[in-house]
Amino acid sequence: MNSDFSALDAFLDDAGVDGFLIDAAGDDSDQVYLSGFDAPDPFHTLYDGEVHLLVSSLEYGRAKKESDAATVDRHADYEMRSLVEDHGRLEGGRRVLASFLDERNVGSVAVPARFPLATADGLREQGIDVRTPESPPIGRGGANVIETIRATKTDEEIEHVATAQEANEAAMEAAEDLVRAATVEGDELHYEGEPLTSERVKEEIEVTLLRHGCALDETIVACGANAADPHDRGSGPLTAGEPIIVDIFPRDKSTKYHADMTRTFCKGDPSDEIREWYDLTAAAKEAALALVEPGVTGADVHDAVCDVYEDAGEPTLRSDETTETGFIHNTGHGVGLDVHEQPLVGPGGGELEPGHVITIEPGLYDPAVGGVRIEDIVVVTEDGYRNFTSYPEALVVE
Structure with a gap:
């Protein structure tokens, strides 16, 4: 689906951040909309003018075929095994995500209001600036920017x-x-x-x-x-x-x-x-x-x-x-x-x-x-x- 992300580009410019990051599974509609991919387990989608996915090896082949992403990376591409051995699964996973962002020169990200706290804290410990700036809601409420974009259907x-x-x-x-x-x-x-x-x-x-x-x-x-x-x-x-x-x-x-x-x-x-x-x-x-x-x-x-x-x-x-x-x-x-x-x-x-x-x-x-x-x-x-x-x-x- 060819979605128009110009509103997301403007939002990122106004917020003064390098990208927009989602950490969620395919039951999150914002995740499905931005990534063009559906998976039962959480994965990461980065938008920095293009869509980039970070997925497990299990989902790698399918994500390359089915998603709308410009690039698809695996955890293994960032030495996840050794990072988990050295730092444990949670800390190792956060370091993998930080490396994924650093590879794209992304030092600051906007995230949805319901973004996982542990992921946000872990990224901050790795020097990534994580923010939750509000987008202009449609009517009353605090719709995030992807919700706002989704409201206007192609x-x-x-x-x-x-x-x-x-x-x-x-x-x-x-x-x-x-x-x-x-x-x-x-x-x-x-x-x-x-x-x-x-x-x-x-x-x-x-x-x-x-x-x-x-x-x-x-x-x-x-x-x-x-x-x-x-x-x-x-x-x-x-x-x-x-x-x-x-x-x-x-x-x-x-x-x-x-x-x-x-x-x-x-x-x-x-x-x-x-x-x-x-x-x-x-x-x-x-x-x-x-x-x-x-x-x-x-x-x-x-x-x-x-x-x-x-x-x-x-x-x-x-x-x-x-x-x-x-x-x-x-x-x-x-x-x-x-x-x-x-x-x-x-x-x-x-x-x-x-x-x-x-x-x-x-x-x-x-x-x-x-x-x-x-x-x-x-x-x-x-x-x-x-x-x-x-x-x-x-x-x-x-």
Whole structure:
């Protein structure tokens, strides 16, 4: 992937350092983004105008073939065996890293805020200046410079998200089909003679995603009072006449990019209050989407959602920061290598730019009633947005 690191060059110039260093494994999205390489164990990526990797011998061959790096070195290239024999594994490893930096005339590095303390201390003992200068965040928070760069997606990344969303919609259809096929037995939904549970629907979601090249560690299928907690994963039998929030956020196993979508379903006759909540939430989502374009802030988009809810008499965190019911979360967030990343679509959210991939996900919650949430994922374009989400919205499943 041909990423634009001009912002990183400017950041290093402003910080007055020679390079940017990451010490992390492939489960760190900044590491994957900068290095173009994924490994299960920690390795080092240096950016000094070019990308340089320092990896174990185990990963050396694969890193040379798969990474975006200008150079790939092994620990053995810096006499690691003798350094470990003389100084122990930890100290020897730090001396190897210091030699790797010295080879490139790098005497000072900027590092992410969560950089390992032991590595930083070890490099300082070897005379390397290690700093954690802040980059300008997108909206509220202290996003590091790689997070900030990652927020603006390339055309290739945008298509990765779109592909993940196609798998997501297949999984949502599988979930809705299960609910549709269920029968109402007393207060519970049954499928093939057994109570239909949150766990059974999650299983169908996960199997469908695997068939489409995606996976996830967890998903949300939450019914009734469980749905009143926005991050309750849900468990147990699904209940007739109550809202079922299905929130799926898969990761494509090949590209590592996520998608995100929520729909709320009800099998049976929902209460008038739930119907009203659903219509309000659909209207809030449309009000938010109507604003999405370059130059509009994430805070503006969030305010549009709050306006819809507050005009209808529903509490929001904007109207009452202590409320535990109503609209009790941000309107959305960035999506990419992480399912939650920059930019913020909420209070303090900064200006949206072309290439920002964001969710719009208003919702209402009350343990006495349940919960309703509807979520689309879109990319900001030069003149508005492109909605990756084509899945229909309908509360009652018949």
